Amino acid sequence: MDYLEIEGGHKLKGNVVISGAKNSALAVIGATILSDKKIVLKNLPNVVDIRTMLKLLTMLGAKVEHNDTEAIVDCSTINSTKAVYEIVAQMRASILVLGPLLSRFKECSVSLPGGCAIGQRPIDLHIKAVEALGANVELKEGYVVATAPSSGLNGNKIIFDKITVGGTENALMAAAMANGVTEIINAAKEPEITQLAQMIDMGGAKVEGIGTSRLTVHGTNGKALEFKEPIEIIPDRIEAGTYLCVGAITNSEITLDRVNIEHIQTSINKLEEMGCSFELAENSITFKPASNLKGVNIVTTEYPGFPTDMQAQFMAVATIASSESLIEERLFENRFMHVSELNRLGSDIWLKGNTAAVRPVKELNGATVMATDLRASSALVIAALAAKGTTKIKRIYHLDRGYDRLEDKLSKLGAKIVRKRD
Numbered sequence: 001m002d003y004l005e006i007e008g009g010h011k012l013k014g015n016v017v018i019s020g021a022k023n024s025a026l027a028v029i030g031a032t033i034l035s036d037k038k039i040v041l042k043n044l045p046n047v048v049d050i051r052t053m054l055k056l057l058t059m060l061g062a063k064v065e066h067n068d069t070e071a072i073v074d075c076s077t078i079n080s081t082k083a084v085y086e087i088v089a090q091m092r093a094s095i096l097v098l099g100p101l102l103s104r105f106k107e108c109s110v111s112l113p114g115g116c117a118i119g120q121r122p123i124d125l126h127i128k129a130v131e132a133l134g135a136n137v138e139l140k141e142g143y144v145v146a147t148a149p150s151s152g153l154n155g156n157k158i159i160f161d162k163i164t165v166g167g168t169e170n171a172l173m174a175a176a177m178a179n180g181v182t183e184i185i186n187a188a189k190e191p192e193i194t195q196l197a198q199m200i201d202m203g204g205a206k207v208e209g210i211g212t213s214r215l216t217v218h219g220t221n222g223k224a225l226e227f228k229e230p231i232e233i234i235p236d237r238i239e240a241g242t243y244l245c246v247g248a249i250t251n252s253e254i255t256l257d258r259v260n261i262e263h264i265q266t267s268i269n270k271l272e273e274m275g276c277s278f279e280l281a282e283n284s285i286t287f288k289p290a291s292n293l294k295g296v297n298i299v300t301t302e303y304p305g306f307p308t309d310m311q312a313q314f315m316a317v318a319t320i321a322s323s324e325s326l327i328e329e330r331l332f333e334n335r336f337m338h339v340s341e342l343n344r345l346g347s348d349i350w351l352k353g354n355t356a357a358v359r360p361v362k363e364l365n366g367a368t369v370m371a372t373d374l375r376a377s378s379a380l381v382i383a384a385l386a387a388k389g390t391t392k393i394k395r396i397y398h399l400d401r402g403y404d405r406l407e408d409k410l411s412k413l414g415a416k417i418v419r420k421r422d
């Protein structure tokens with residue numbers, strides 16, 4: 001199995017080009033099912049999750065040409081509406097085919113998802129959303145089997161009692177080809193939702209309220225969507241935030257290119273509180289390290305609040321700050337698996353319920369650690385870059401799911417990082 005070997009303690013310098021957002025690309029790929037014409041997707045990150053989602057489309061019968069950051073997807077040939085366990089178990093986001101398959105083909109069965117082990121992560125809200133549009137949903141032998149009325153899904157009010165990114169995405173895609181108008185209330189507002197809503201709007205199902213928590217979708221009454229222009233995936237705000245944390249922990253000046261600054265504002269704010277500074281330009285940002293890195297208090301919440309997907313990386317940085325940090329995780333109940341691994345590198349982190357107290361240590365020391373989920377893995381990379389000596393990070397298939405060319409990008413900045421095999 002592959003592992004990463006990182007020799008820590010080196011100062012880095014240079015530019016990193018930020019890739020397309022994995023989470024946006026996954027939803028966009030799901031939405032291609034709503035069209036029976038070819039669609040060109042650009043700026044895809046070259047990561048395993050994207051290849052898995054494209055493979056899922058292929059298994060449904062779509063034609064996919066994929067080359068690095070571009071794909072041409074033709075969903076006119078879809079001849080199956082079953083998302084099988086073998087694929088869905090690899091990646092929870094496969095559930096994103098539920099809404100579009102049901103909307104266009106009036107039936108589908110999707111295996112219950114697997115994915116990151118960061119809590120129970122139910123899909124009840126996805127199911128409630130399609131039920132609100134008239135779908136009949138049953139759980140049979142580990143599959144969600146959903147059927148729309150023969151005349152198609154019917155527009156309705158979907159009220160989410162909890163904000164859910166994936167649930168909002170499925171609701172948007174289910175509403176796109178439904179009959180009449182759907183109102184999605186308490187919708188998630190993440191930039192990935194905005195990209196998906198804009199795509200659906202451009203495809204012919206008018207969407208109002210984009211960027212707000214109340215989305216109105218004018219369904220096309222069964223007409224397939226038509227995307228005329230190539231769809232360019234937005235920059236990955238979590239990848240960008242991760243490289244800012246790399247700069248903070250290694251005390252290095254790093255410039256991020258092709259970044260949307262508004263999307264990473266909360267990470268910028270927290271790093272400023274820690275004493276770091278920034279130079280902003282259009283689509284690029286230069287990180288300047290702190291002379292005295294201070295502790296910080298963080299509470300994860302929905303966008304535009306502080307993202308849960310950046311919690312682990314900030315915790316890694318906080319380990320060597322000069323004062324204590326408190327980090328509260330509000331979205332997922334089991335998202336602290338990196339704590340014990342960071343402590344193996346010499347950090348002093350204490351957990352009580354969903355809050356971590358990070359007490360500063362003078363230095364981290366290299367050790368062998370295990371990646372447990374995608375963002376936890378990147379926290380270990382960040383910590384390893386600052387740790388004295390060599391760190392081996394095992395189970396890096398988690399990292400490969402979501403970080404495009406991680407070793408290349410870090411090596412170009414001057415990091416000593418190599419991929420090896422046991």
Ligand code: UD1
Nearest residue numbers: 023093121122123124125126163164165166167309331332
């Ligand atoms: C997405 C992101 C993930 C990010 C998360 C929160 C993708 C592919 N993944 O995940 O990286 O960490 O948003 O920003 O875009 N919930 C339910 N029932 C449901 C659905 C969700 O109770 O049916 C709960 C979850 O357990 C969690 C909370 O709602 O506690 C938020 O989850 P959600 O926003 O749905 O996350 P994902 O879409 O899975």
